[in-house]
Amino acid sequence: MADMLGTDRTWRTYDWRDALSIEQGFAEVSFWVEPRQVMCPIDGTVSVRSYYQRLSGGKSARYRWCPSCGHYSGQTVSVPPPPDFAEPVAVDIDTRLPDLLDGLEKAWCAGLLPQAFM
Numbered sequence: 001m002a003d004m005l006g007t008d009r010t011w012r013t014y015d016w017r018d019a020l021s022i023e024q025g026f027a028e029v030s031f032w033v034e035p036r037q038v039m040c041p042i043d044g045t046v047s048v049r050s051y052y053q054r055l056s057g058g059k060s061a062r063y064r065w066c067p068s069c070g071h072y073s074g075q076t077v078s079v080p081p082p083p084d085f086a087e088p089v090a091v092d093i094d095t096r097l098p099d100l101l102d103g104l105e106k107a108w109c110a111g112l113l114p115q116a117f118m
């Protein structure tokens with residue numbers, strides 16, 4: 001049974017141009033200073049959300065997703081200072097990406113996200 005958050009959503013990747021546009025949006029004001037959403041280049045809504053997952057070696061997995069149109073991007077990035085951030089959502093590295101994105105969206109709607117940066 002699908003819930004109101006739309007767990008039947010089909011996730012699709014942003015192409016590189018759209019992903020670049022999103023990164024430019026997040027770069028305007030440091031996401032670390034002001035966690036927020038930016039405009040989705042696909043549907044024009046200000047609803048692209050983010051989540052960082054700490055990996056080993058100073059790297060993080062960075063997820064961007066738009067619940068409105070179901071597009072996402074996921075990349076491994078080096079996290080610039082300040083590197084310390086809360087991880088309120090336990091992400092199992094083996095989780096299937098659609099389930100992971102559904103889980104992040106539920107956490108966002110429940111007020112657990114965006115995560116805090118210190």
Ligand SMILES: [Zn+2]
Nearest residue numbers: 040043066069
């Ligand atoms: Zn969108």
